[in-house]
Amino acid sequence: MIEFVVRGEELGDLTALGISYGLSITFRRALAVGRFDKEWIAAILETGVWGALLLSPCPDGLPCFRDLEEAVRFSELRQIPVGYDGEEPAAAPYRVSTFNKNYLKPRRWIRCREISRDKAYLPLFACLYNLLKLRVDVPIVVSDICLEFGDAERPDFQVLPTYISPRTLADVVDVSVQPIPSSAIARGILLGGYKAGPVVAISRGADGAAVELGGYLVDLDASGNPCELFSRGVVGYSPSLFSGRYVVDPDLCDRCGDCFITNCDALRQGERGVPELLSSCVGCGACALMCTRGAIRREGDFLKVFLR
Structure with missing residues (x-):
């Protein structure tokens, strides 16, 4: 069973892959239809998925299936994307959307090709750090920018949303899979119905689709105070x-x-x-x-x- 079908011809291939990836890391099953570069797929292979992520038509280098249930089962058990060349299925809701900040290995959904050392970003991350550290829900921050990490946290194997209080500015970011845009990943998380806390996209020149879905956008090219993001707050998890x-x-x-x-x-x-x-x-x-x-x-x- 597939829950979401995302088409590159409608959204652009990279955006479609990013949305599908956001769905898959929040315990959803997604089928992405388009032409996806090897570099994009390599980034997902490095970080892994959680629900199921099927790519159609089958890209080179991935296991290819024509049977839908077999493809879904293979993707979920091995936690990798797979190719699918069978009949396009109808999408139907299946599971609740959830996210664990530390599932299986520390910072699982972080892939930084470049670590930013630009001090201009420090006020932004300091602001988000202070805002998120005091929250009692489970926010997800998806960023195009990575800061250098300190010590890793202790792994937590539970499936339910797990709140981890950030101890450094780098801990603010939960998902960063360069070169996939954070705005697209955040859209996938929101489309999947994530309700355990606010979803924040830190991106440059991003569209406002995530905001329209109830998320927050920190546009690195825009002026304004990001500390006003949570003035009203979004708390949906107990x-x-x-x-x-x-x-x-x-x-x-x-x-x-x-x-x-x-x-x-x-x-x-x-x-x-x-x-x-x-x-x-x-x-x-x-x-x-x-x-x-x-x-x-x-x-x-x-x-x-x-x-x-």
């Missing part, structure tokens, strides 16, 4: 949405194994391959988010709509 004890319904489980992608220590394979939650479960809901069959749910919660 940890209480995901807290509580979770249970597994074996009658609904088809043993697909999606829940084990979380690498959670509180989840093990039980009798007949049905997952079991151990007493060490903290009720984060990561496995329930991964489960698209409704077999894992919060105890007493019969509404699966939010997690689909």
